[in-house]
Amino acid sequence: MILSRSKPAESRDEQAMSRSRSTKKKELPKLEDFLQKRDYVGALTLLEFMDGSGKPIDAQDEWIAYCAFHLGDYRRALQTYKKLLASEGSSERIWLYLACCCFFLGMYEEADAAAQKGPQCALKNRLLFHLAHKFGDDKRLMTYHQQLQDIMEDKMSLASIHYMRSHYQEAIDTYKRIVLEDTNMVALNAYIALCYYKLDYYDVSQEIINVYLMSFPDSAIALNLKACNHFRLYNGKAAEQELMTLKEKASLSFEFAQDLIKHNLVVFRDGEGALQVWSKLLDVIPEARLNLVIFFLRQNDLDEAFKLVKDMEPSTPPEYILKGVVNACIGQEQDSSDHLKLAQQYFQLVGGSASECGQSAVVVVGGGVRWCCWCCCWCSCPCLCSSCPSCLRKLWHTKRESVCVCVKWHEAEETFLLVQSEAYKSDYTYLSWLARCYIMNKKPRLAWELYLRMETSADSYLLLQLIAHDCYRMGAFYYSAKAFDVLERLDPSPEYWEGKRGACVGVFQQIIAGHEPKEGLREILAMLRNSNNPQVDQISRVMRKWAKDKRIPVM
Amino acid sequence: MLSFIKVVDNQPFDEVYEVDDPEEIASNLAHSPSPSRALVPDRPVFEPGNTPPRSPSTAGRSEYDGDVAATDMEDALGLGRTSQPDVAIEDDSDSQSEQSQSSSELDGSTLAPKLEGAYDPTEYSSLNVGDEIQDLFEHITSFEPEVLELETKLKPFIPEYIPAVGDIDAFLKIPRPDGVDQGLGLVVLDEPCAAQSDATVLDLHLRTIAKTTSSKPTKLNQIKDAEQDTKAIDTWVTSIAEVHRDKQPQTVHYTGAMPDLESLMQEWPPQMEALLDKVQLPSGDLNVSLQEMTDIACALLDIPVHKSRIESLHLLFSLFAEFKNSQHFKAEEEEDDDADEAAGEDIATFD
Numbered sequence: 066m067i068l069s070r071s072k073p074a075e076s077r078d079e080q081a082m083s084r085s086r087s088t089k090k091k092e093l094p095k096l097e098d099f100l101q102k103r104d105y106v107g108a109l110t111l112l113e114f115m116d117g118s119g120k121p122i123d124a125q126d127e128w129i130a131y132c133a134f135h136l137g138d139y140r141r142a143l144q145t146y147k148k149l150l151a152s153e154g155s156s157e158r159i160w161l162y163l164a165c166c167c168f169f170l171g172m173y174e175e176a177d178a179a180a181q182k183g184p185q186c187a188l189k190n191r192l193l194f195h196l197a198h199k200f201g202d203d204k205r206l207m208t209y210h211q212q213l214q215d216i217m218e219d220k221m222s223l224a225s226i227h228y229m230r231s232h233y234q235e236a237i238d239t240y241k242r243i244v245l246e247d248t249n250m251v252a253l254n255a256y257i258a259l260c261y262y263k264l265d266y267y268d269v270s271q272e273i274i275n276v277y278l279m280s281f282p283d284s285a286i287a288l289n290l291k292a293c294n295h296f297r298l299y300n301g302k303a304a305e306q307e308l309m310t311l312k313e314k315a316s317l318s319f320e321f322a323q324d325l326i327k328h329n330l331v332v333f334r335d336g337e338g339a340l341q342v343w344s345k346l347l348d349v350i351p352e353a354r355l356n357l358v359i360f361f362l363r364q365n366d367l368d369e370a371f372k373l374v375k376d377m378e379p380s381t382p383p384e385y386i387l388k389g390v391v392n393a394c395i396g397q398e399q400d401s402s403d404h405l406k407l408a409q410q411y412f413q414l415v416g417g418s419a420s421e422c423g424q425s426a427v428v429v430v431g432g433g434v435r436w437c438c439w440c441c442c443w444c445s446c447p448c449l450c451s452s453c454p455s456c457l458r459k460l461w462h463t464k465r466e467s468v469c470v471c472v473k474w475h476e477a478e479e480t481f482l483l484v485q486s487e488a489y490k491s492d493y494t495y496l497s498w499l500a501r502c503y504i505m506n507k508k509p510r511l512a513w514e515l516y517l518r519m520e521t522s523a524d525s526y527l528l529l530q531l532i533a534h535d536c537y538r539m540g541a542f543y544y545s546a547k548a549f550d551v552l553e554r555l556d557p558s559p560e561y562w563e564g565k566r567g568a569c570v571g572v573f574q575q576i577i578a579g580h581e582p583k584e585g586l587r588e589i590l591a592m593l594r595n596s597n598n599p600q601v602d603q604i605s606r607v608m609r610k611w612a613k614d615k616r617i618p619v620m
Numbered sequence: 621m622l623s624f625i626k627v628v629d630n631q632p633f634d635e636v637y638e639v640d641d642p643e644e645i646a647s648n649l650a651h652s653p654s655p656s657r658a659l660v661p662d663r664p665v666f667e668p669g670n671t672p673p674r675s676p677s678t679a680g681r682s683e684y685d686g687d688v689a690a691t692d693m694e695d696a697l698g699l700g701r702t703s704q705p706d707v708a709i710e711d712d713s714d715s716q717s718e719q720s721q722s723s724s725e726l727d728g729s730t731l732a733p734k735l736e737g738a739y740d741p742t743e744y745s746s747l748n749v750g751d752e753i754q755d756l757f758e759h760i761t762s763f764e765p766e767v768l769e770l771e772t773k774l775k776p777f778i779p780e781y782i783p784a785v786g787d788i789d790a791f792l793k794i795p796r797p798d799g800v801d802q803g804l805g806l807v808v809l810d811e812p813c814a815a816q817s818d819a820t821v822l823d824l825h826l827r828t829i830a831k832t833t834s835s836k837p838t839k840l841n842q843i844k845d846a847e848q849d850t851k852a853i854d855t856w857v858t859s860i861a862e863v864h865r866d867k868q869p870q871t872v873h874y875t876g877a878m879p880d881l882e883s884l885m886q887e888w889p890p891q892m893e894a895l896l897d898k899v900q901l902p903s904g905d906l907n908v909s910l911q912e913m914t915d916i917a918c919a920l921l922d923i924p925v926h927k928s929r930i931e932s933l934h935l936l937f938s939l940f941a942e943f944k945n946s947q948h949f950k951a952e953e954e955e956d957d958d959a960d961e962a963a964g965e966d967i968a969t970f971d
Contacts, residue, residue, distance in 0.1 A: 092829065103808070110822045113823075114826045124797045130794070131794055134793075134794045136812050142794075165792050195790050222790055251807060251808065252810075285811055293783040318816045319812070356782055359779055535765070538739065538767070539739060567760045574757055574760065611753060
């Protein structure tokens with residue numbers, strides 16, 4: 066397939082050749098050459114050189130500002146325009162260009178003021194349109210929206226607003242329509258790929274961005290997107306590889322999108338260097354704040370995480386989810402119903418949005434309070450979830466993959482065993498639920514082993530009680546008896562004696578029925594002897610008598 | 621110490637009620653007891669003239685083996701995958717009906733928990749044992765195990781880190797001052813190409829080509845982490861080598877024998893110095909041709925002229941450059957301005 070393009074993509078060799086050609090002829094390179102190649106550093110160097118050698122090009126400062134702007138050096142462009150405005154007879158349009166620089170520097174108020182001074186034109190309208198979006202002023206947004214014309218730039222500008230407002234499908238429709246009409250518009254493929262990325266169609270995004278990369282293999286934006294797709298589809302390592310491709314292709318003086326790349330490298334390296342890099346990019350890259358919150362959540366540093374989200378006005382699903390998660394964590398830790406209520410609201414908001422089509426995990430917390438937590442597919446969490454039938458509280462226990470539900474014990478056990486985090490695994494909540502799952506699934510020995518592995522503590526005492534009672538219910542009398550035996554030694558209350566008595570007799574019954582090995586009887590008798598209740602003798606006597614009849618050695 | 625005999629009064633969550641709007645839910649949160657790790661025995665407590673009160677755990681327990689729960693779960697799952705907002709509503713009604721269902725089930729229901737695989741004394745009723753043993757068996761059913769309520773924790777999923785892809789071109793761009801439309805943002809993304817020129821190297825190239833010395837000093841870049849970034853160093857070395865290749869050669873190989881600069885810089889003999897005090901060196905006004913002037917100058921400076929005067933002149937200017945850059949003479953120059961001026965004028969005539 067031959068892609069039509071108006072300009073060939075420049076490779077390094079071609080560029081070197083063109084340079085040596087020009088040197089052979091001993092002619093100064095033309096500004097146009099650099100502009101066509103989008104080599105703005107080269108263009109700026111030429112402009113400065115011409116200025117230094119006393120032969121400045123016409124409208125030199127405007128060219129310098131133009132190059133600096135497209136290079137991404139908005140600060141320099143801004144300075145240059147300020148200089149131009151200070152000189153006499155400058156065009157009114159300069160105000161608009163100045164406003165553009167301010168816009169990209171995030172100085173929206175200044176941009177607005179400067180734009181108002183510019184002459185009425187399409188650029189001015191687009192600028193004010195985008196500013197209205199940044200200010201969140203829907204009324205103004207509508208006004209400028211109506212003034213958009215049927216020209217390419219305005220269509221593109223509107224599509225980018227769709228993108229920023231998470232209306233990706235609308236943006237895709239606009240771009241696709243234009244590409245169908247004019248196949249020269251290769252760059253639009255990159256925009257479509259960006260939209261698909263946001264819609265979580267990473268493979269589609271990948272396919273489309275490759276079309277662009279065939280024409281322009283050194284595009285930083287496209288390579289970064291490809292890396293992000295790799296991250297979502299495969300892993301951080303694969304993603305990092307893509308960024309390395311860009312690094313190889315780029316020359317040393319290439320500084321465009323460096324913040325973005327630095328930010329993403331930390332993402333791909335699973336947060337390595339998060340504090341140094343992301344803290345510096347907090348107001349440069351919007352994702353940096355969210356990532357830093359995730360970083361603190363993973364470190365279990367809730368205070369820091371809360372500080373970061375406290376003043377954040379959520380507008381995108383990831384922001385809502387993170388606000389919800391932070392509030393849920395703090396609510397749990399501080400037992401604060403206010404935080405839990407907030408978390409619930411945030412989760413509900415995300416869950417209700419059509420754009421975020423994800424799976425839902427409904428978690429019901431006791432005390433008659435219903436909780437709805439939506440766990441969306443962007444977090445790639447294969448939620449096992451269920452609605453809870455009653456006021457039973459459920460454990461939603463996750464480490465990347467598990468949501469546990471205690472209705473189906475088999476599933477619950479499997480899910481619990483997926484938990485990876487050591488911190489979670491040593492948590493009593495986890496242990497107690499796992500023990501209960503084991504017992505319900507007729508694996509009391511595993512539950513008993515959980516107890517044996519625990520340090521003696523208040524928690525192990527609680528677990529012992531759980532095992533004693535749950536095993537009794539399930540007819541696992543042997544382990545129930547063992548647990549009651551230990552409990553009784555710790556606290557000789559009649560309650561424990563009754564439990565132990567019942568459990569021991571239960572084992573006896575199962576031995577008679579042939580459900581338990583006969584050898585167990587000796588152990589039962591030993592356990593009974595540990596108590597000094599008057600009933601012990603009588604019970605032991607009956608058991609021994611039976612053993613004697615059956616010729617089972619018990620002494 | 622915990623005791624299981626603790627009688628528990630109705631808890632706020634004992635009641636199962638319909639929830640109509642989220643506001644109501646929220647308000648309940650405020651007065652519901654905080655989850656504690658305490659073991660709450662939920663053996664129903666009989667109060668005179670009262671039906672068995674429901675307790676949360678019994679309610680829950682009755683559902684364990686109930687198919688209702690399982691189907692509901694699947695429902696919720698299925699719906700969750702298709703449409704999000706529906707789930708919220710569906711689920712709401714689901715669990716409400718569930719709650720009412722479970723309460724209706726429980727009203728007047730038996731106390732014995734029906735748990736799948738739980739101990740069932742009837743299984744053993746057919747055992748052929750004596751009365752004595754049969755009496756012992758009473759102990760099994762006389763003890764009723766507790767259903768301990770376990771603490772649950774909500775561990776929200778912590779999302780993965782989010783890579784940034786940037787925003788789409790908003791077409792707030794500055795047009796070229798000459799008005800040419802390059803199709804930036806349409807034909808090609810409006811971003812600089814990856815292979816940007818190195819400003820320093822390009823500047824050196826431009827100087828070479830233009831053969832002018834710019835008044836501006838050359839900017840020098842620094843390579844950070846030079847040890848790690850060998851690529852940067854290599855690139856720099858090759859590009860500078862390229863610049864030098866394009867430049868005029870640094871040394872000129874003379875075809876004939878020429879004295880070296882060092883010997884040319886030696887002092888004149890004292891007689892000559894004495895003479896120079898009295899006699900003026902020939903100036904540019906001398907009425908001779910350029911060739912003759914060259915010969916005169918070279919003869920004065922002990923520079924031989926072989927076939928070509930160009931080589932001799934090269935040596936002459938090299939000598940001049942050497943004097944000019946010499947620290948020793950610079951110091952003298954400042955002391956003795958006049959002499960310097962005379963010498964400068966002198967040489968300038970050859971230009």
